[in-house]
Amino acid sequence: MMSLRYPSRLVRQINKITRKNCRCFSAPTRITTMKDKLNHGPNLKEFITGSSEPILTERPNIPYLPDDIQDISKRKVFFDVYGCQMNLNDTDIVWSILEKEGFERTEIEEEADIFLVMTCAIREGAETKIWHRLDHLRGFKRRRALSKHKNRPVKIAILGCMAERLKEKLVEKEKAVDVVAGPDSYRDLPRLLALTDSGQTAVNVLLSLDETYADVVPVRLNQDSVSAFISIMRGCDNMCTYCIVPFTRGRERSRPITSIVDEVRYLSDQGVKEVTLLGQNVNSYRDVSTQSEARDTQMAKGFKTVYKNKKGGLRFADLLDKVSSVDPEMRIRFTAAHPKDFPDEVLQVISERANICKLLHLPAQSGCSAVLARMRRGYTRHAYLQLVHHVTHAIPGVGLSTDMICGFCGETEEEFQETLSLMQLVDYNVAFLFPYSMREKTTAYRRYKDDVPEQVKKERHSRMIELYRKKSQLLNEAEIGNTHLVLVESIVKKTGQILGRNELYIKVLFDQTEILAQDGGRRAVTPGDYVAVKIVGAKSSVLSGIPLYHTSIRDFYRETSWGDRHAVRM
Ligand code: SAH
């Protein structure tokens, strides 16, 4: 095929379209490279037939890139994952997209051609860790460029929340970065990566109102894991004043129920024993693609929100009902549930189904009403305590977990004391405790002063940790003598001990031994087994026990319901 030299007007036009639609930006010198490529590129016909947007094909083999560049799909990618469980799930989505395009994966740095860094922006500390990693990758990239493997240049792609927060600024600050892709642009990654070979830096940080990746079946990076995460919704509309998430993940949207149920079934067929449903606030889940009567949530007394409730559609209780019916031997967990809307229907499904874990993540954030108001959490200390009272009675023995922030703008010692007293009053099995970190763009950044000195934040943080450790030690000690249903996760390399988790997500360790199997024989314990374990020892974050027999969720709870096994704790 003869190649044409394009008139410079067309070259300019193509460059303009490419930059506008791809949101890629090229240094002026790189435009010359692009011009060269166009001059030696394909026939004009390829641009004017077949498609109205011939240049912007979704696939990486873009016609005007030479063959060696199209080979990008053979390259090996190395994943670095930071942040929350949602990032883990997003990494599986990204890998599914790239694997389909022929990319390969490696866990060995030296083999990697492309580093994909899945980032978090929740606190400054989270970003600092990532900057350190980028320092390392920059050095790696430079060394490769000087080595005998210089024909395999290293590319660095920054994905996720920090990419979304910093956008083009990331490339300005860290010149070694080749691709910046926000949480809603992962479908675009093959194309963005292909573009880097034409010497461009490619940025796509467009947030979407409807992207849920519902049709992308995530390919799990850790195929051996007995548990998996499923994002049931993306984004957040709550706008807590301290939080960057609504700015990095965009508007809240729910994934259709059928695609979630299909994925649970697929995972169950693969032998996965536990799924965790993920959303920033799962209780506002709405499958608007389904028709149902508009049973709108009535806010309980003491709760309010800036959030606009969506009308109609199946809700979280319906989703839990359907998901937990797929496989009665699959444990179902979910996180997070904003305290502002906890409908009784959800509590009811949880208490009725043996395979839905009786652990509620109810992030309080603070125990002081004035601080909660500044945080725009939509509830008071009193309303939160009433909710705890309500859920512990609706599901006797329910475990609770929380997130707490200390040192938020204007927090006095007395206000902090109220957080400690809330942690004293409520028995949290698990708590994630953070010193406040001011984030640009948030309401707190615009409205308040980050006036609690770092040293004071640190010291309050230590006091929260100390109290939490003391209390969880006592809670765990109270379990000594009880028998727990443990899902086995792995065998500890160093000691050969078995590691699993109980219903409340507390780690349980025990020695390997052959125990009674359900068929009447005896066999050793392997990951994915359910084992009845008698608890004999307790630390603040781990229990130890003696394995009694192999079991199943249904068999374990056949004789004793969850409620009978635990006294109400408030
Ligand atoms: N949607 C979830 C929270 C996701 S972020 C929920 O509402 O529970 C996880 C936790 O990080 C938050 O619950 C909060 O405790 C903490 N966090 C968020 N922004 C923070 C900030 N600026 N400084 C310190 N901790 C923060």
Ligand code: SF4
């Ligand atoms: Fe952040 Fe609040 Fe949304 Fe949670 S609910 S992600 S804390 S804005």
Ligand code: F3S
């Ligand atoms: Fe998760 Fe961090 Fe983003 S906590 S939602 S990865 S800012």
